[in-house]
Amino acid sequence: MNNFDFEVLVVGSGAGGSMAAYELTKAGHKVLMLEAGRDYDPKTETPMFKRNGEAPLMGAGNSDKDFGFYDATVDGGWQVPNEPYTAADGSEFLWWRARMLGGRTNHWGRYSLRFSEHDFKGKSRDGLGADWPFDYDDIAPWYDKTEALVGVCGTNTGLDDMPPSSDGILQPPPKPRITELLIAAAAKKLGIPVAPMHRAVLTRPLDNRAACFYATPCGHGCSIGAAFQTTTSLIPMAKATGNLQVITDAMVKSVDTDENGKVTGVSYVDKKTSTVHQLQAKVVILAASACESARLLLNSKSARFPNGLANSSGQVGKNLMDSTGANIGAMVPALQGRPIYNEDGHTANHLFIPWWGHKAQERKELDFPRGYHFEIGGRFNEPSSGIAGNVQGYGADLKRQVKQNYGAYIGFALRGEMVPNEHCYMDIDPEVKDKWGIPVARFHWKWSEHELKQVEHGLKTAKAIFAQMGADVGELPTPEQAILKGGEIIHEVGTTRMGASPQDSVTNQWGQSWDCPNLFVMDGGVFASNPHKNCTLTIMTLAMRNSSWLSSQLKQGAI
Amino acid sequence: MAKDQNYTADQHQMQYKSGMTRRDSLKLMMALAASTLLPAVLAGCDSAPVSTTDAGADAAKATTEHWPELKLAPITAPGYGKDPNLILPPESPWPLTLTQAQLTLVAVLSDILLPREGSVPSASEVHVPAVVDEWVSAPYERQQQDRLTILSALTWIDDEAQMRFSKTFVALTKTQQKAIMDDIAFDTAETPVQFKRIATAFGRFRSLVLAAFFCTPEGTKDIGYVGNVPIGGDYPGPTKEAYAHLDKVLADLGLTEYAYPIEAG
Numbered sequence: 001m002n003n004f005d006f007e008v009l010v011v012g013s014g015a016g017g018s019m020a021a022y023e024l025t026k027a028g029h030k031v032l033m034l035e036a037g038r039d040y041d042p043k044t045e046t047p048m049f050k051r052n053g054e055a056p057l058m059g060a061g062n063s064d065k066d067f068g069f070y071d072a073t074v075d076g077g078w079q080v081p082n083e084p085y086t087a088a089d090g091s092e093f094l095w096w097r098a099r100m101l102g103g104r105t106n107h108w109g110r111y112s113l114r115f116s117e118h119d120f121k122g123k124s125r126d127g128l129g130a131d132w133p134f135d136y137d138d139i140a141p142w143y144d145k146t147e148a149l150v151g152v153c154g155t156n157t158g159l160d161d162m163p164p165s166s167d168g169i170l171q172p173p174p175k176p177r178i179t180e181l182l183i184a185a186a187a188k189k190l191g192i193p194v195a196p197m198h199r200a201v202l203t204r205p206l207d208n209r210a211a212c213f214y215a216t217p218c219g220h221g222c223s224i225g226a227a228f229q230t231t232t233s234l235i236p237m238a239k240a241t242g243n244l245q246v247i248t249d250a251m252v253k254s255v256d257t258d259e260n261g262k263v264t265g266v267s268y269v270d271k272k273t274s275t276v277h278q279l280q281a282k283v284v285i286l287a288a289s290a291c292e293s294a295r296l297l298l299n300s301k302s303a304r305f306p307n308g309l310a311n312s313s314g315q316v317g318k319n320l321m322d323s324t325g326a327n328i329g330a331m332v333p334a335l336q337g338r339p340i341y342n343e344d345g346h347t348a349n350h351l352f353i354p355w356w357g358h359k360a361q362e363r364k365e366l367d368f369p370r371g372y373h374f375e376i377g378g379r380f381n382e383p384s385s386g387i388a389g390n391v392q393g394y395g396a397d398l399k400r401q402v403k404q405n406y407g408a409y410i411g412f413a414l415r416g417e418m419v420p421n422e423h424c425y426m427d428i429d430p431e432v433k434d435k436w437g438i439p440v441a442r443f444h445w446k447w448s449e450h451e452l453k454q455v456e457h458g459l460k461t462a463k464a465i466f467a468q469m470g471a472d473v474g475e476l477p478t479p480e481q482a483i484l485k486g487g488e489i490i491h492e493v494g495t496t497r498m499g500a501s502p503q504d505s506v507t508n509q510w511g512q513s514w515d516c517p518n519l520f521v522m523d524g525g526v527f528a529s530n531p532h533k534n535c536t537l538t539i540m541t542l543a544m545r546n547s548s549w550l551s552s553q554l555k556q557g558a559i
Numbered sequence: 560m561a562k563d564q565n566y567t568a569d570q571h572q573m574q575y576k577s578g579m580t581r582r583d584s585l586k587l588m589m590a591l592a593a594s595t596l597l598p599a600v601l602a603g604c605d606s607a608p609v610s611t612t613d614a615g616a617d618a619a620k621a622t623t624e625h626w627p628e629l630k631l632a633p634i635t636a637p638g639y640g641k642d643p644n645l646i647l648p649p650e651s652p653w654p655l656t657l658t659q660a661q662l663t664l665v666a667v668l669s670d671i672l673l674p675r676e677g678s679v680p681s682a683s684e685v686h687v688p689a690v691v692d693e694w695v696s697a698p699y700e701r702q703q704q705d706r707l708t709i710l711s712a713l714t715w716i717d718d719e720a721q722m723r724f725s726k727t728f729v730a731l732t733k734t735q736q737k738a739i740m741d742d743i744a745f746d747t748a749e750t751p752v753q754f755k756r757i758a759t760a761f762g763r764f765r766s767l768v769l770a771a772f773f774c775t776p777e778g779t780k781d782i783g784y785v786g787n788v789p790i791g792g793d794y795p796g797p798t799k800e801a802y803a804h805l806d807k808v809l810a811d812l813g814l815t816e817y818a819y820p821i822e823a824g
Contacts, residue, residue: 053774175796
């Protein structure tokens with residue numbers, strides 16, 4: 001390590017790990033970051049402006065590139081070569097991973113909604129799941145700091161599901177599109193609000209990052225830094241302090257401890273040489289993603305920690321949650337043949353439908369406990385392999401049909417909160433190991449009535465909104481048919497949850513493991529619940545807050 | 560993409576050549592229109608056309624349900640992997656598998672689906688058959704399913720042409736081709752039972768041809784997509800014309816009073 005005398009070792013370079021590295025290096029701490037994937041340079045590798053027609057298969061997704069040829073994900077997707085995972089009998093779970101510097105932040109949807117007071121105290125309200133060990137007011141200033149650093153566009157709506165940012169924090173949102181305006185009117189007639197989405201996309205320049213120029217899909221990655229990813233922001237900013245070094249192709253296989261149970265460092269496989277190396281560290285931060293960090297802890301067994309490290313509560317790997325997901329859509333005849341203009345915008349939702357049912361849930365009017373939102377889509381997209389739609393015939397009339405339908409299709413994607421249940425967890429497969437000899441994660445999964453009833457409500461609501469637009473979604477599927485698979489929304493969290501007591505949680509509110517004071521978790525594993533509002537902003541906010549606390553502890557000599 | 564690949568031209572000049580120029584393509588179409596016979600050799604097809612009655616008539620003869628049970632060898636070529644170069648995509652990511660006869664049939668069918676309209680080129684003029692070839696030759700699950708569907712449809716269409724007119728489809732007159740198209744290009748509740756399966760399979764082929772066409776620069780221009788260009792300053796939002804259309808839609812749907820507030824400017 002060229003005698004780099006680091007104080008803190010961070011495992012993972014995604015949302016949590018990069019924010020931790022940023023915060024700590026700015027505070028003067030030397031940090032070494034390990035990333036299991038390869039180095040990645042968005043400046044030279046991002047396929048900006050590339051058209052579908054230039055790619056194999058018109059860019060369509062497949063088992064090599066699940067989200068399409070141009071998706072930024074490197075060496076990952078639903079499967080990582082030579083690094084399998086398994087599911088228990090009767091369970092199905094999908095686990096999205098990336099093996100690249102910056103992890104999944106290079107391709108994420110950039111939706112960045114704050115959790116609200118309801119979200120942190122769900123159990124106090126309805127008796128289900130777990131409360132978080134702090135209140136919204138404790139984290140609100142950190143949301144401000146994170147939003148200002150990351151760059152989030154949106155507005156303060158005054159809606160109870162969307163707590164306000166402090167003045168001057170949010171950047172202005174882009175104007176709504178025609179499809180979104182139609183949905184907004186249809187929803188409003190039913191008493192359902194529609195609001196500007198909050199997105200980690202710059203509409204004003206920030207630091208060395210340019211403002212969005214409203215072209216080229218964010219999922220390709222963003223070489224100009226407008227769409228937030230750690231590889232154009234936090235990692236270079238942390239490196240600029242001189243306090244960060246990064247090792248890529250470094251797959252951590254265990255967290256190591258001494259005879260007193262104190263964490264001493266990690267062992268990792270250098271993927272390029274297949275050799276194992278040991279590193280000593282004063283503090284280890286796991287931010288490898290919820291399930292990768294939990295896997296690491298469960299695989300770090302010793303005489304003192306026979307059930308895995310930091311697992312005296314038995315909660316490591318438990319409480320696995322994803323968001324619920326369901327899709328519904330229809331052709332809207334009133335939009336057929338509408339005037340064409342450039343509808344790219346920032347290439348995702350300008351408006352969305354936030355959860356509007358907190359009051360109804362307080363009044364016990366709904367038969368499911370937790371909320372959801374709709375992401376709403378429909379625009380003049382760049383033609384892709386799916387452009388044909390439902391058409392008939394041939395010749396001039398065929399082409400007329402395709403043109404008539406262009407921009408007239410609207411789709412809703414439901415994203416809802418699930419309640420943790422005893423059937424949803426991960427453990428270590430007793431048989432299967434990856435290429436590096438590391439035992440792999442095994443998933444167990446079953447949706448409960450809470451999620452199915454929520455999805456049923458969402459489907460009926462969507463059908464009613466479509467009806468207001470003069471569109472027929474047809475016969476609704478059952479919720480069992482409609483709900484997407486566990487993991488498919490890529491919001492998997494909860495496997496090292498934080499809490500108020502070492503008996504039923506893995507870390508305290510600072511992400512510090514109850515069992516090992518110099519071991520922290522700063523990814524989505526620490527979530528005590530999984531609100532419907534997309535996890536990344538809160539992962540980053542917690543990582544910033546908790547790294548700040550860690551820094552103060554280090555400076556006080558408390559760790 | 561294998562757009563510049565040329566297939567060996569043998570004794571028949573009336574063959575689709577991937578990567579051919581627009582003028583070549585027009586020549587091909589004229590030749591095809593005037594042709595009387597083209598080879599009907601379809602690789603991988605183990606079925607033989609059923610014997611036909613008297614040939615040559617333009618009138619469609621009723622055929623009963625038939626289906627070529629193709630036994631296709633699986634595609635075993637590797638894919639482009641999980642870390643391909645996104646800036647310079649692979650030109651020819653896997654070996655192409657359509658025969659010359661299949662490519663020619665694809666070209667003729669593509670141009671029936673999407674003929675030239677004024678200055679807008681036809682499907683074959685913008686190399687749609689090459690994209691179809693790349694698609695059905697790909698090693699991935701969805702494309703392998705489409706391969707069976709589409710090759711079965713191509714075989715069915717030639718079988719049908721033989722049964723009705725004792726010629727391959729590309730050798731038929733336009734009227735004869737249209738007679739078959741009218742039977743299989745509409746997949747609706749009224750589709751006769753013997754055409755149900757081919758109509759569905761042909762629909763998949765049609766979707767692929769449409770996608771391949773509209774993903775070309777010419778097709779993208781034709782459909783009117785105007786995005787993917789950098790904009791300085793704020794996103795301008797809808798045009799006046801687009802807002803005016805929305806106002807009418809809202810009025811028609813009784814939603815005017817619920818309109819979302821739009822900032823002036």
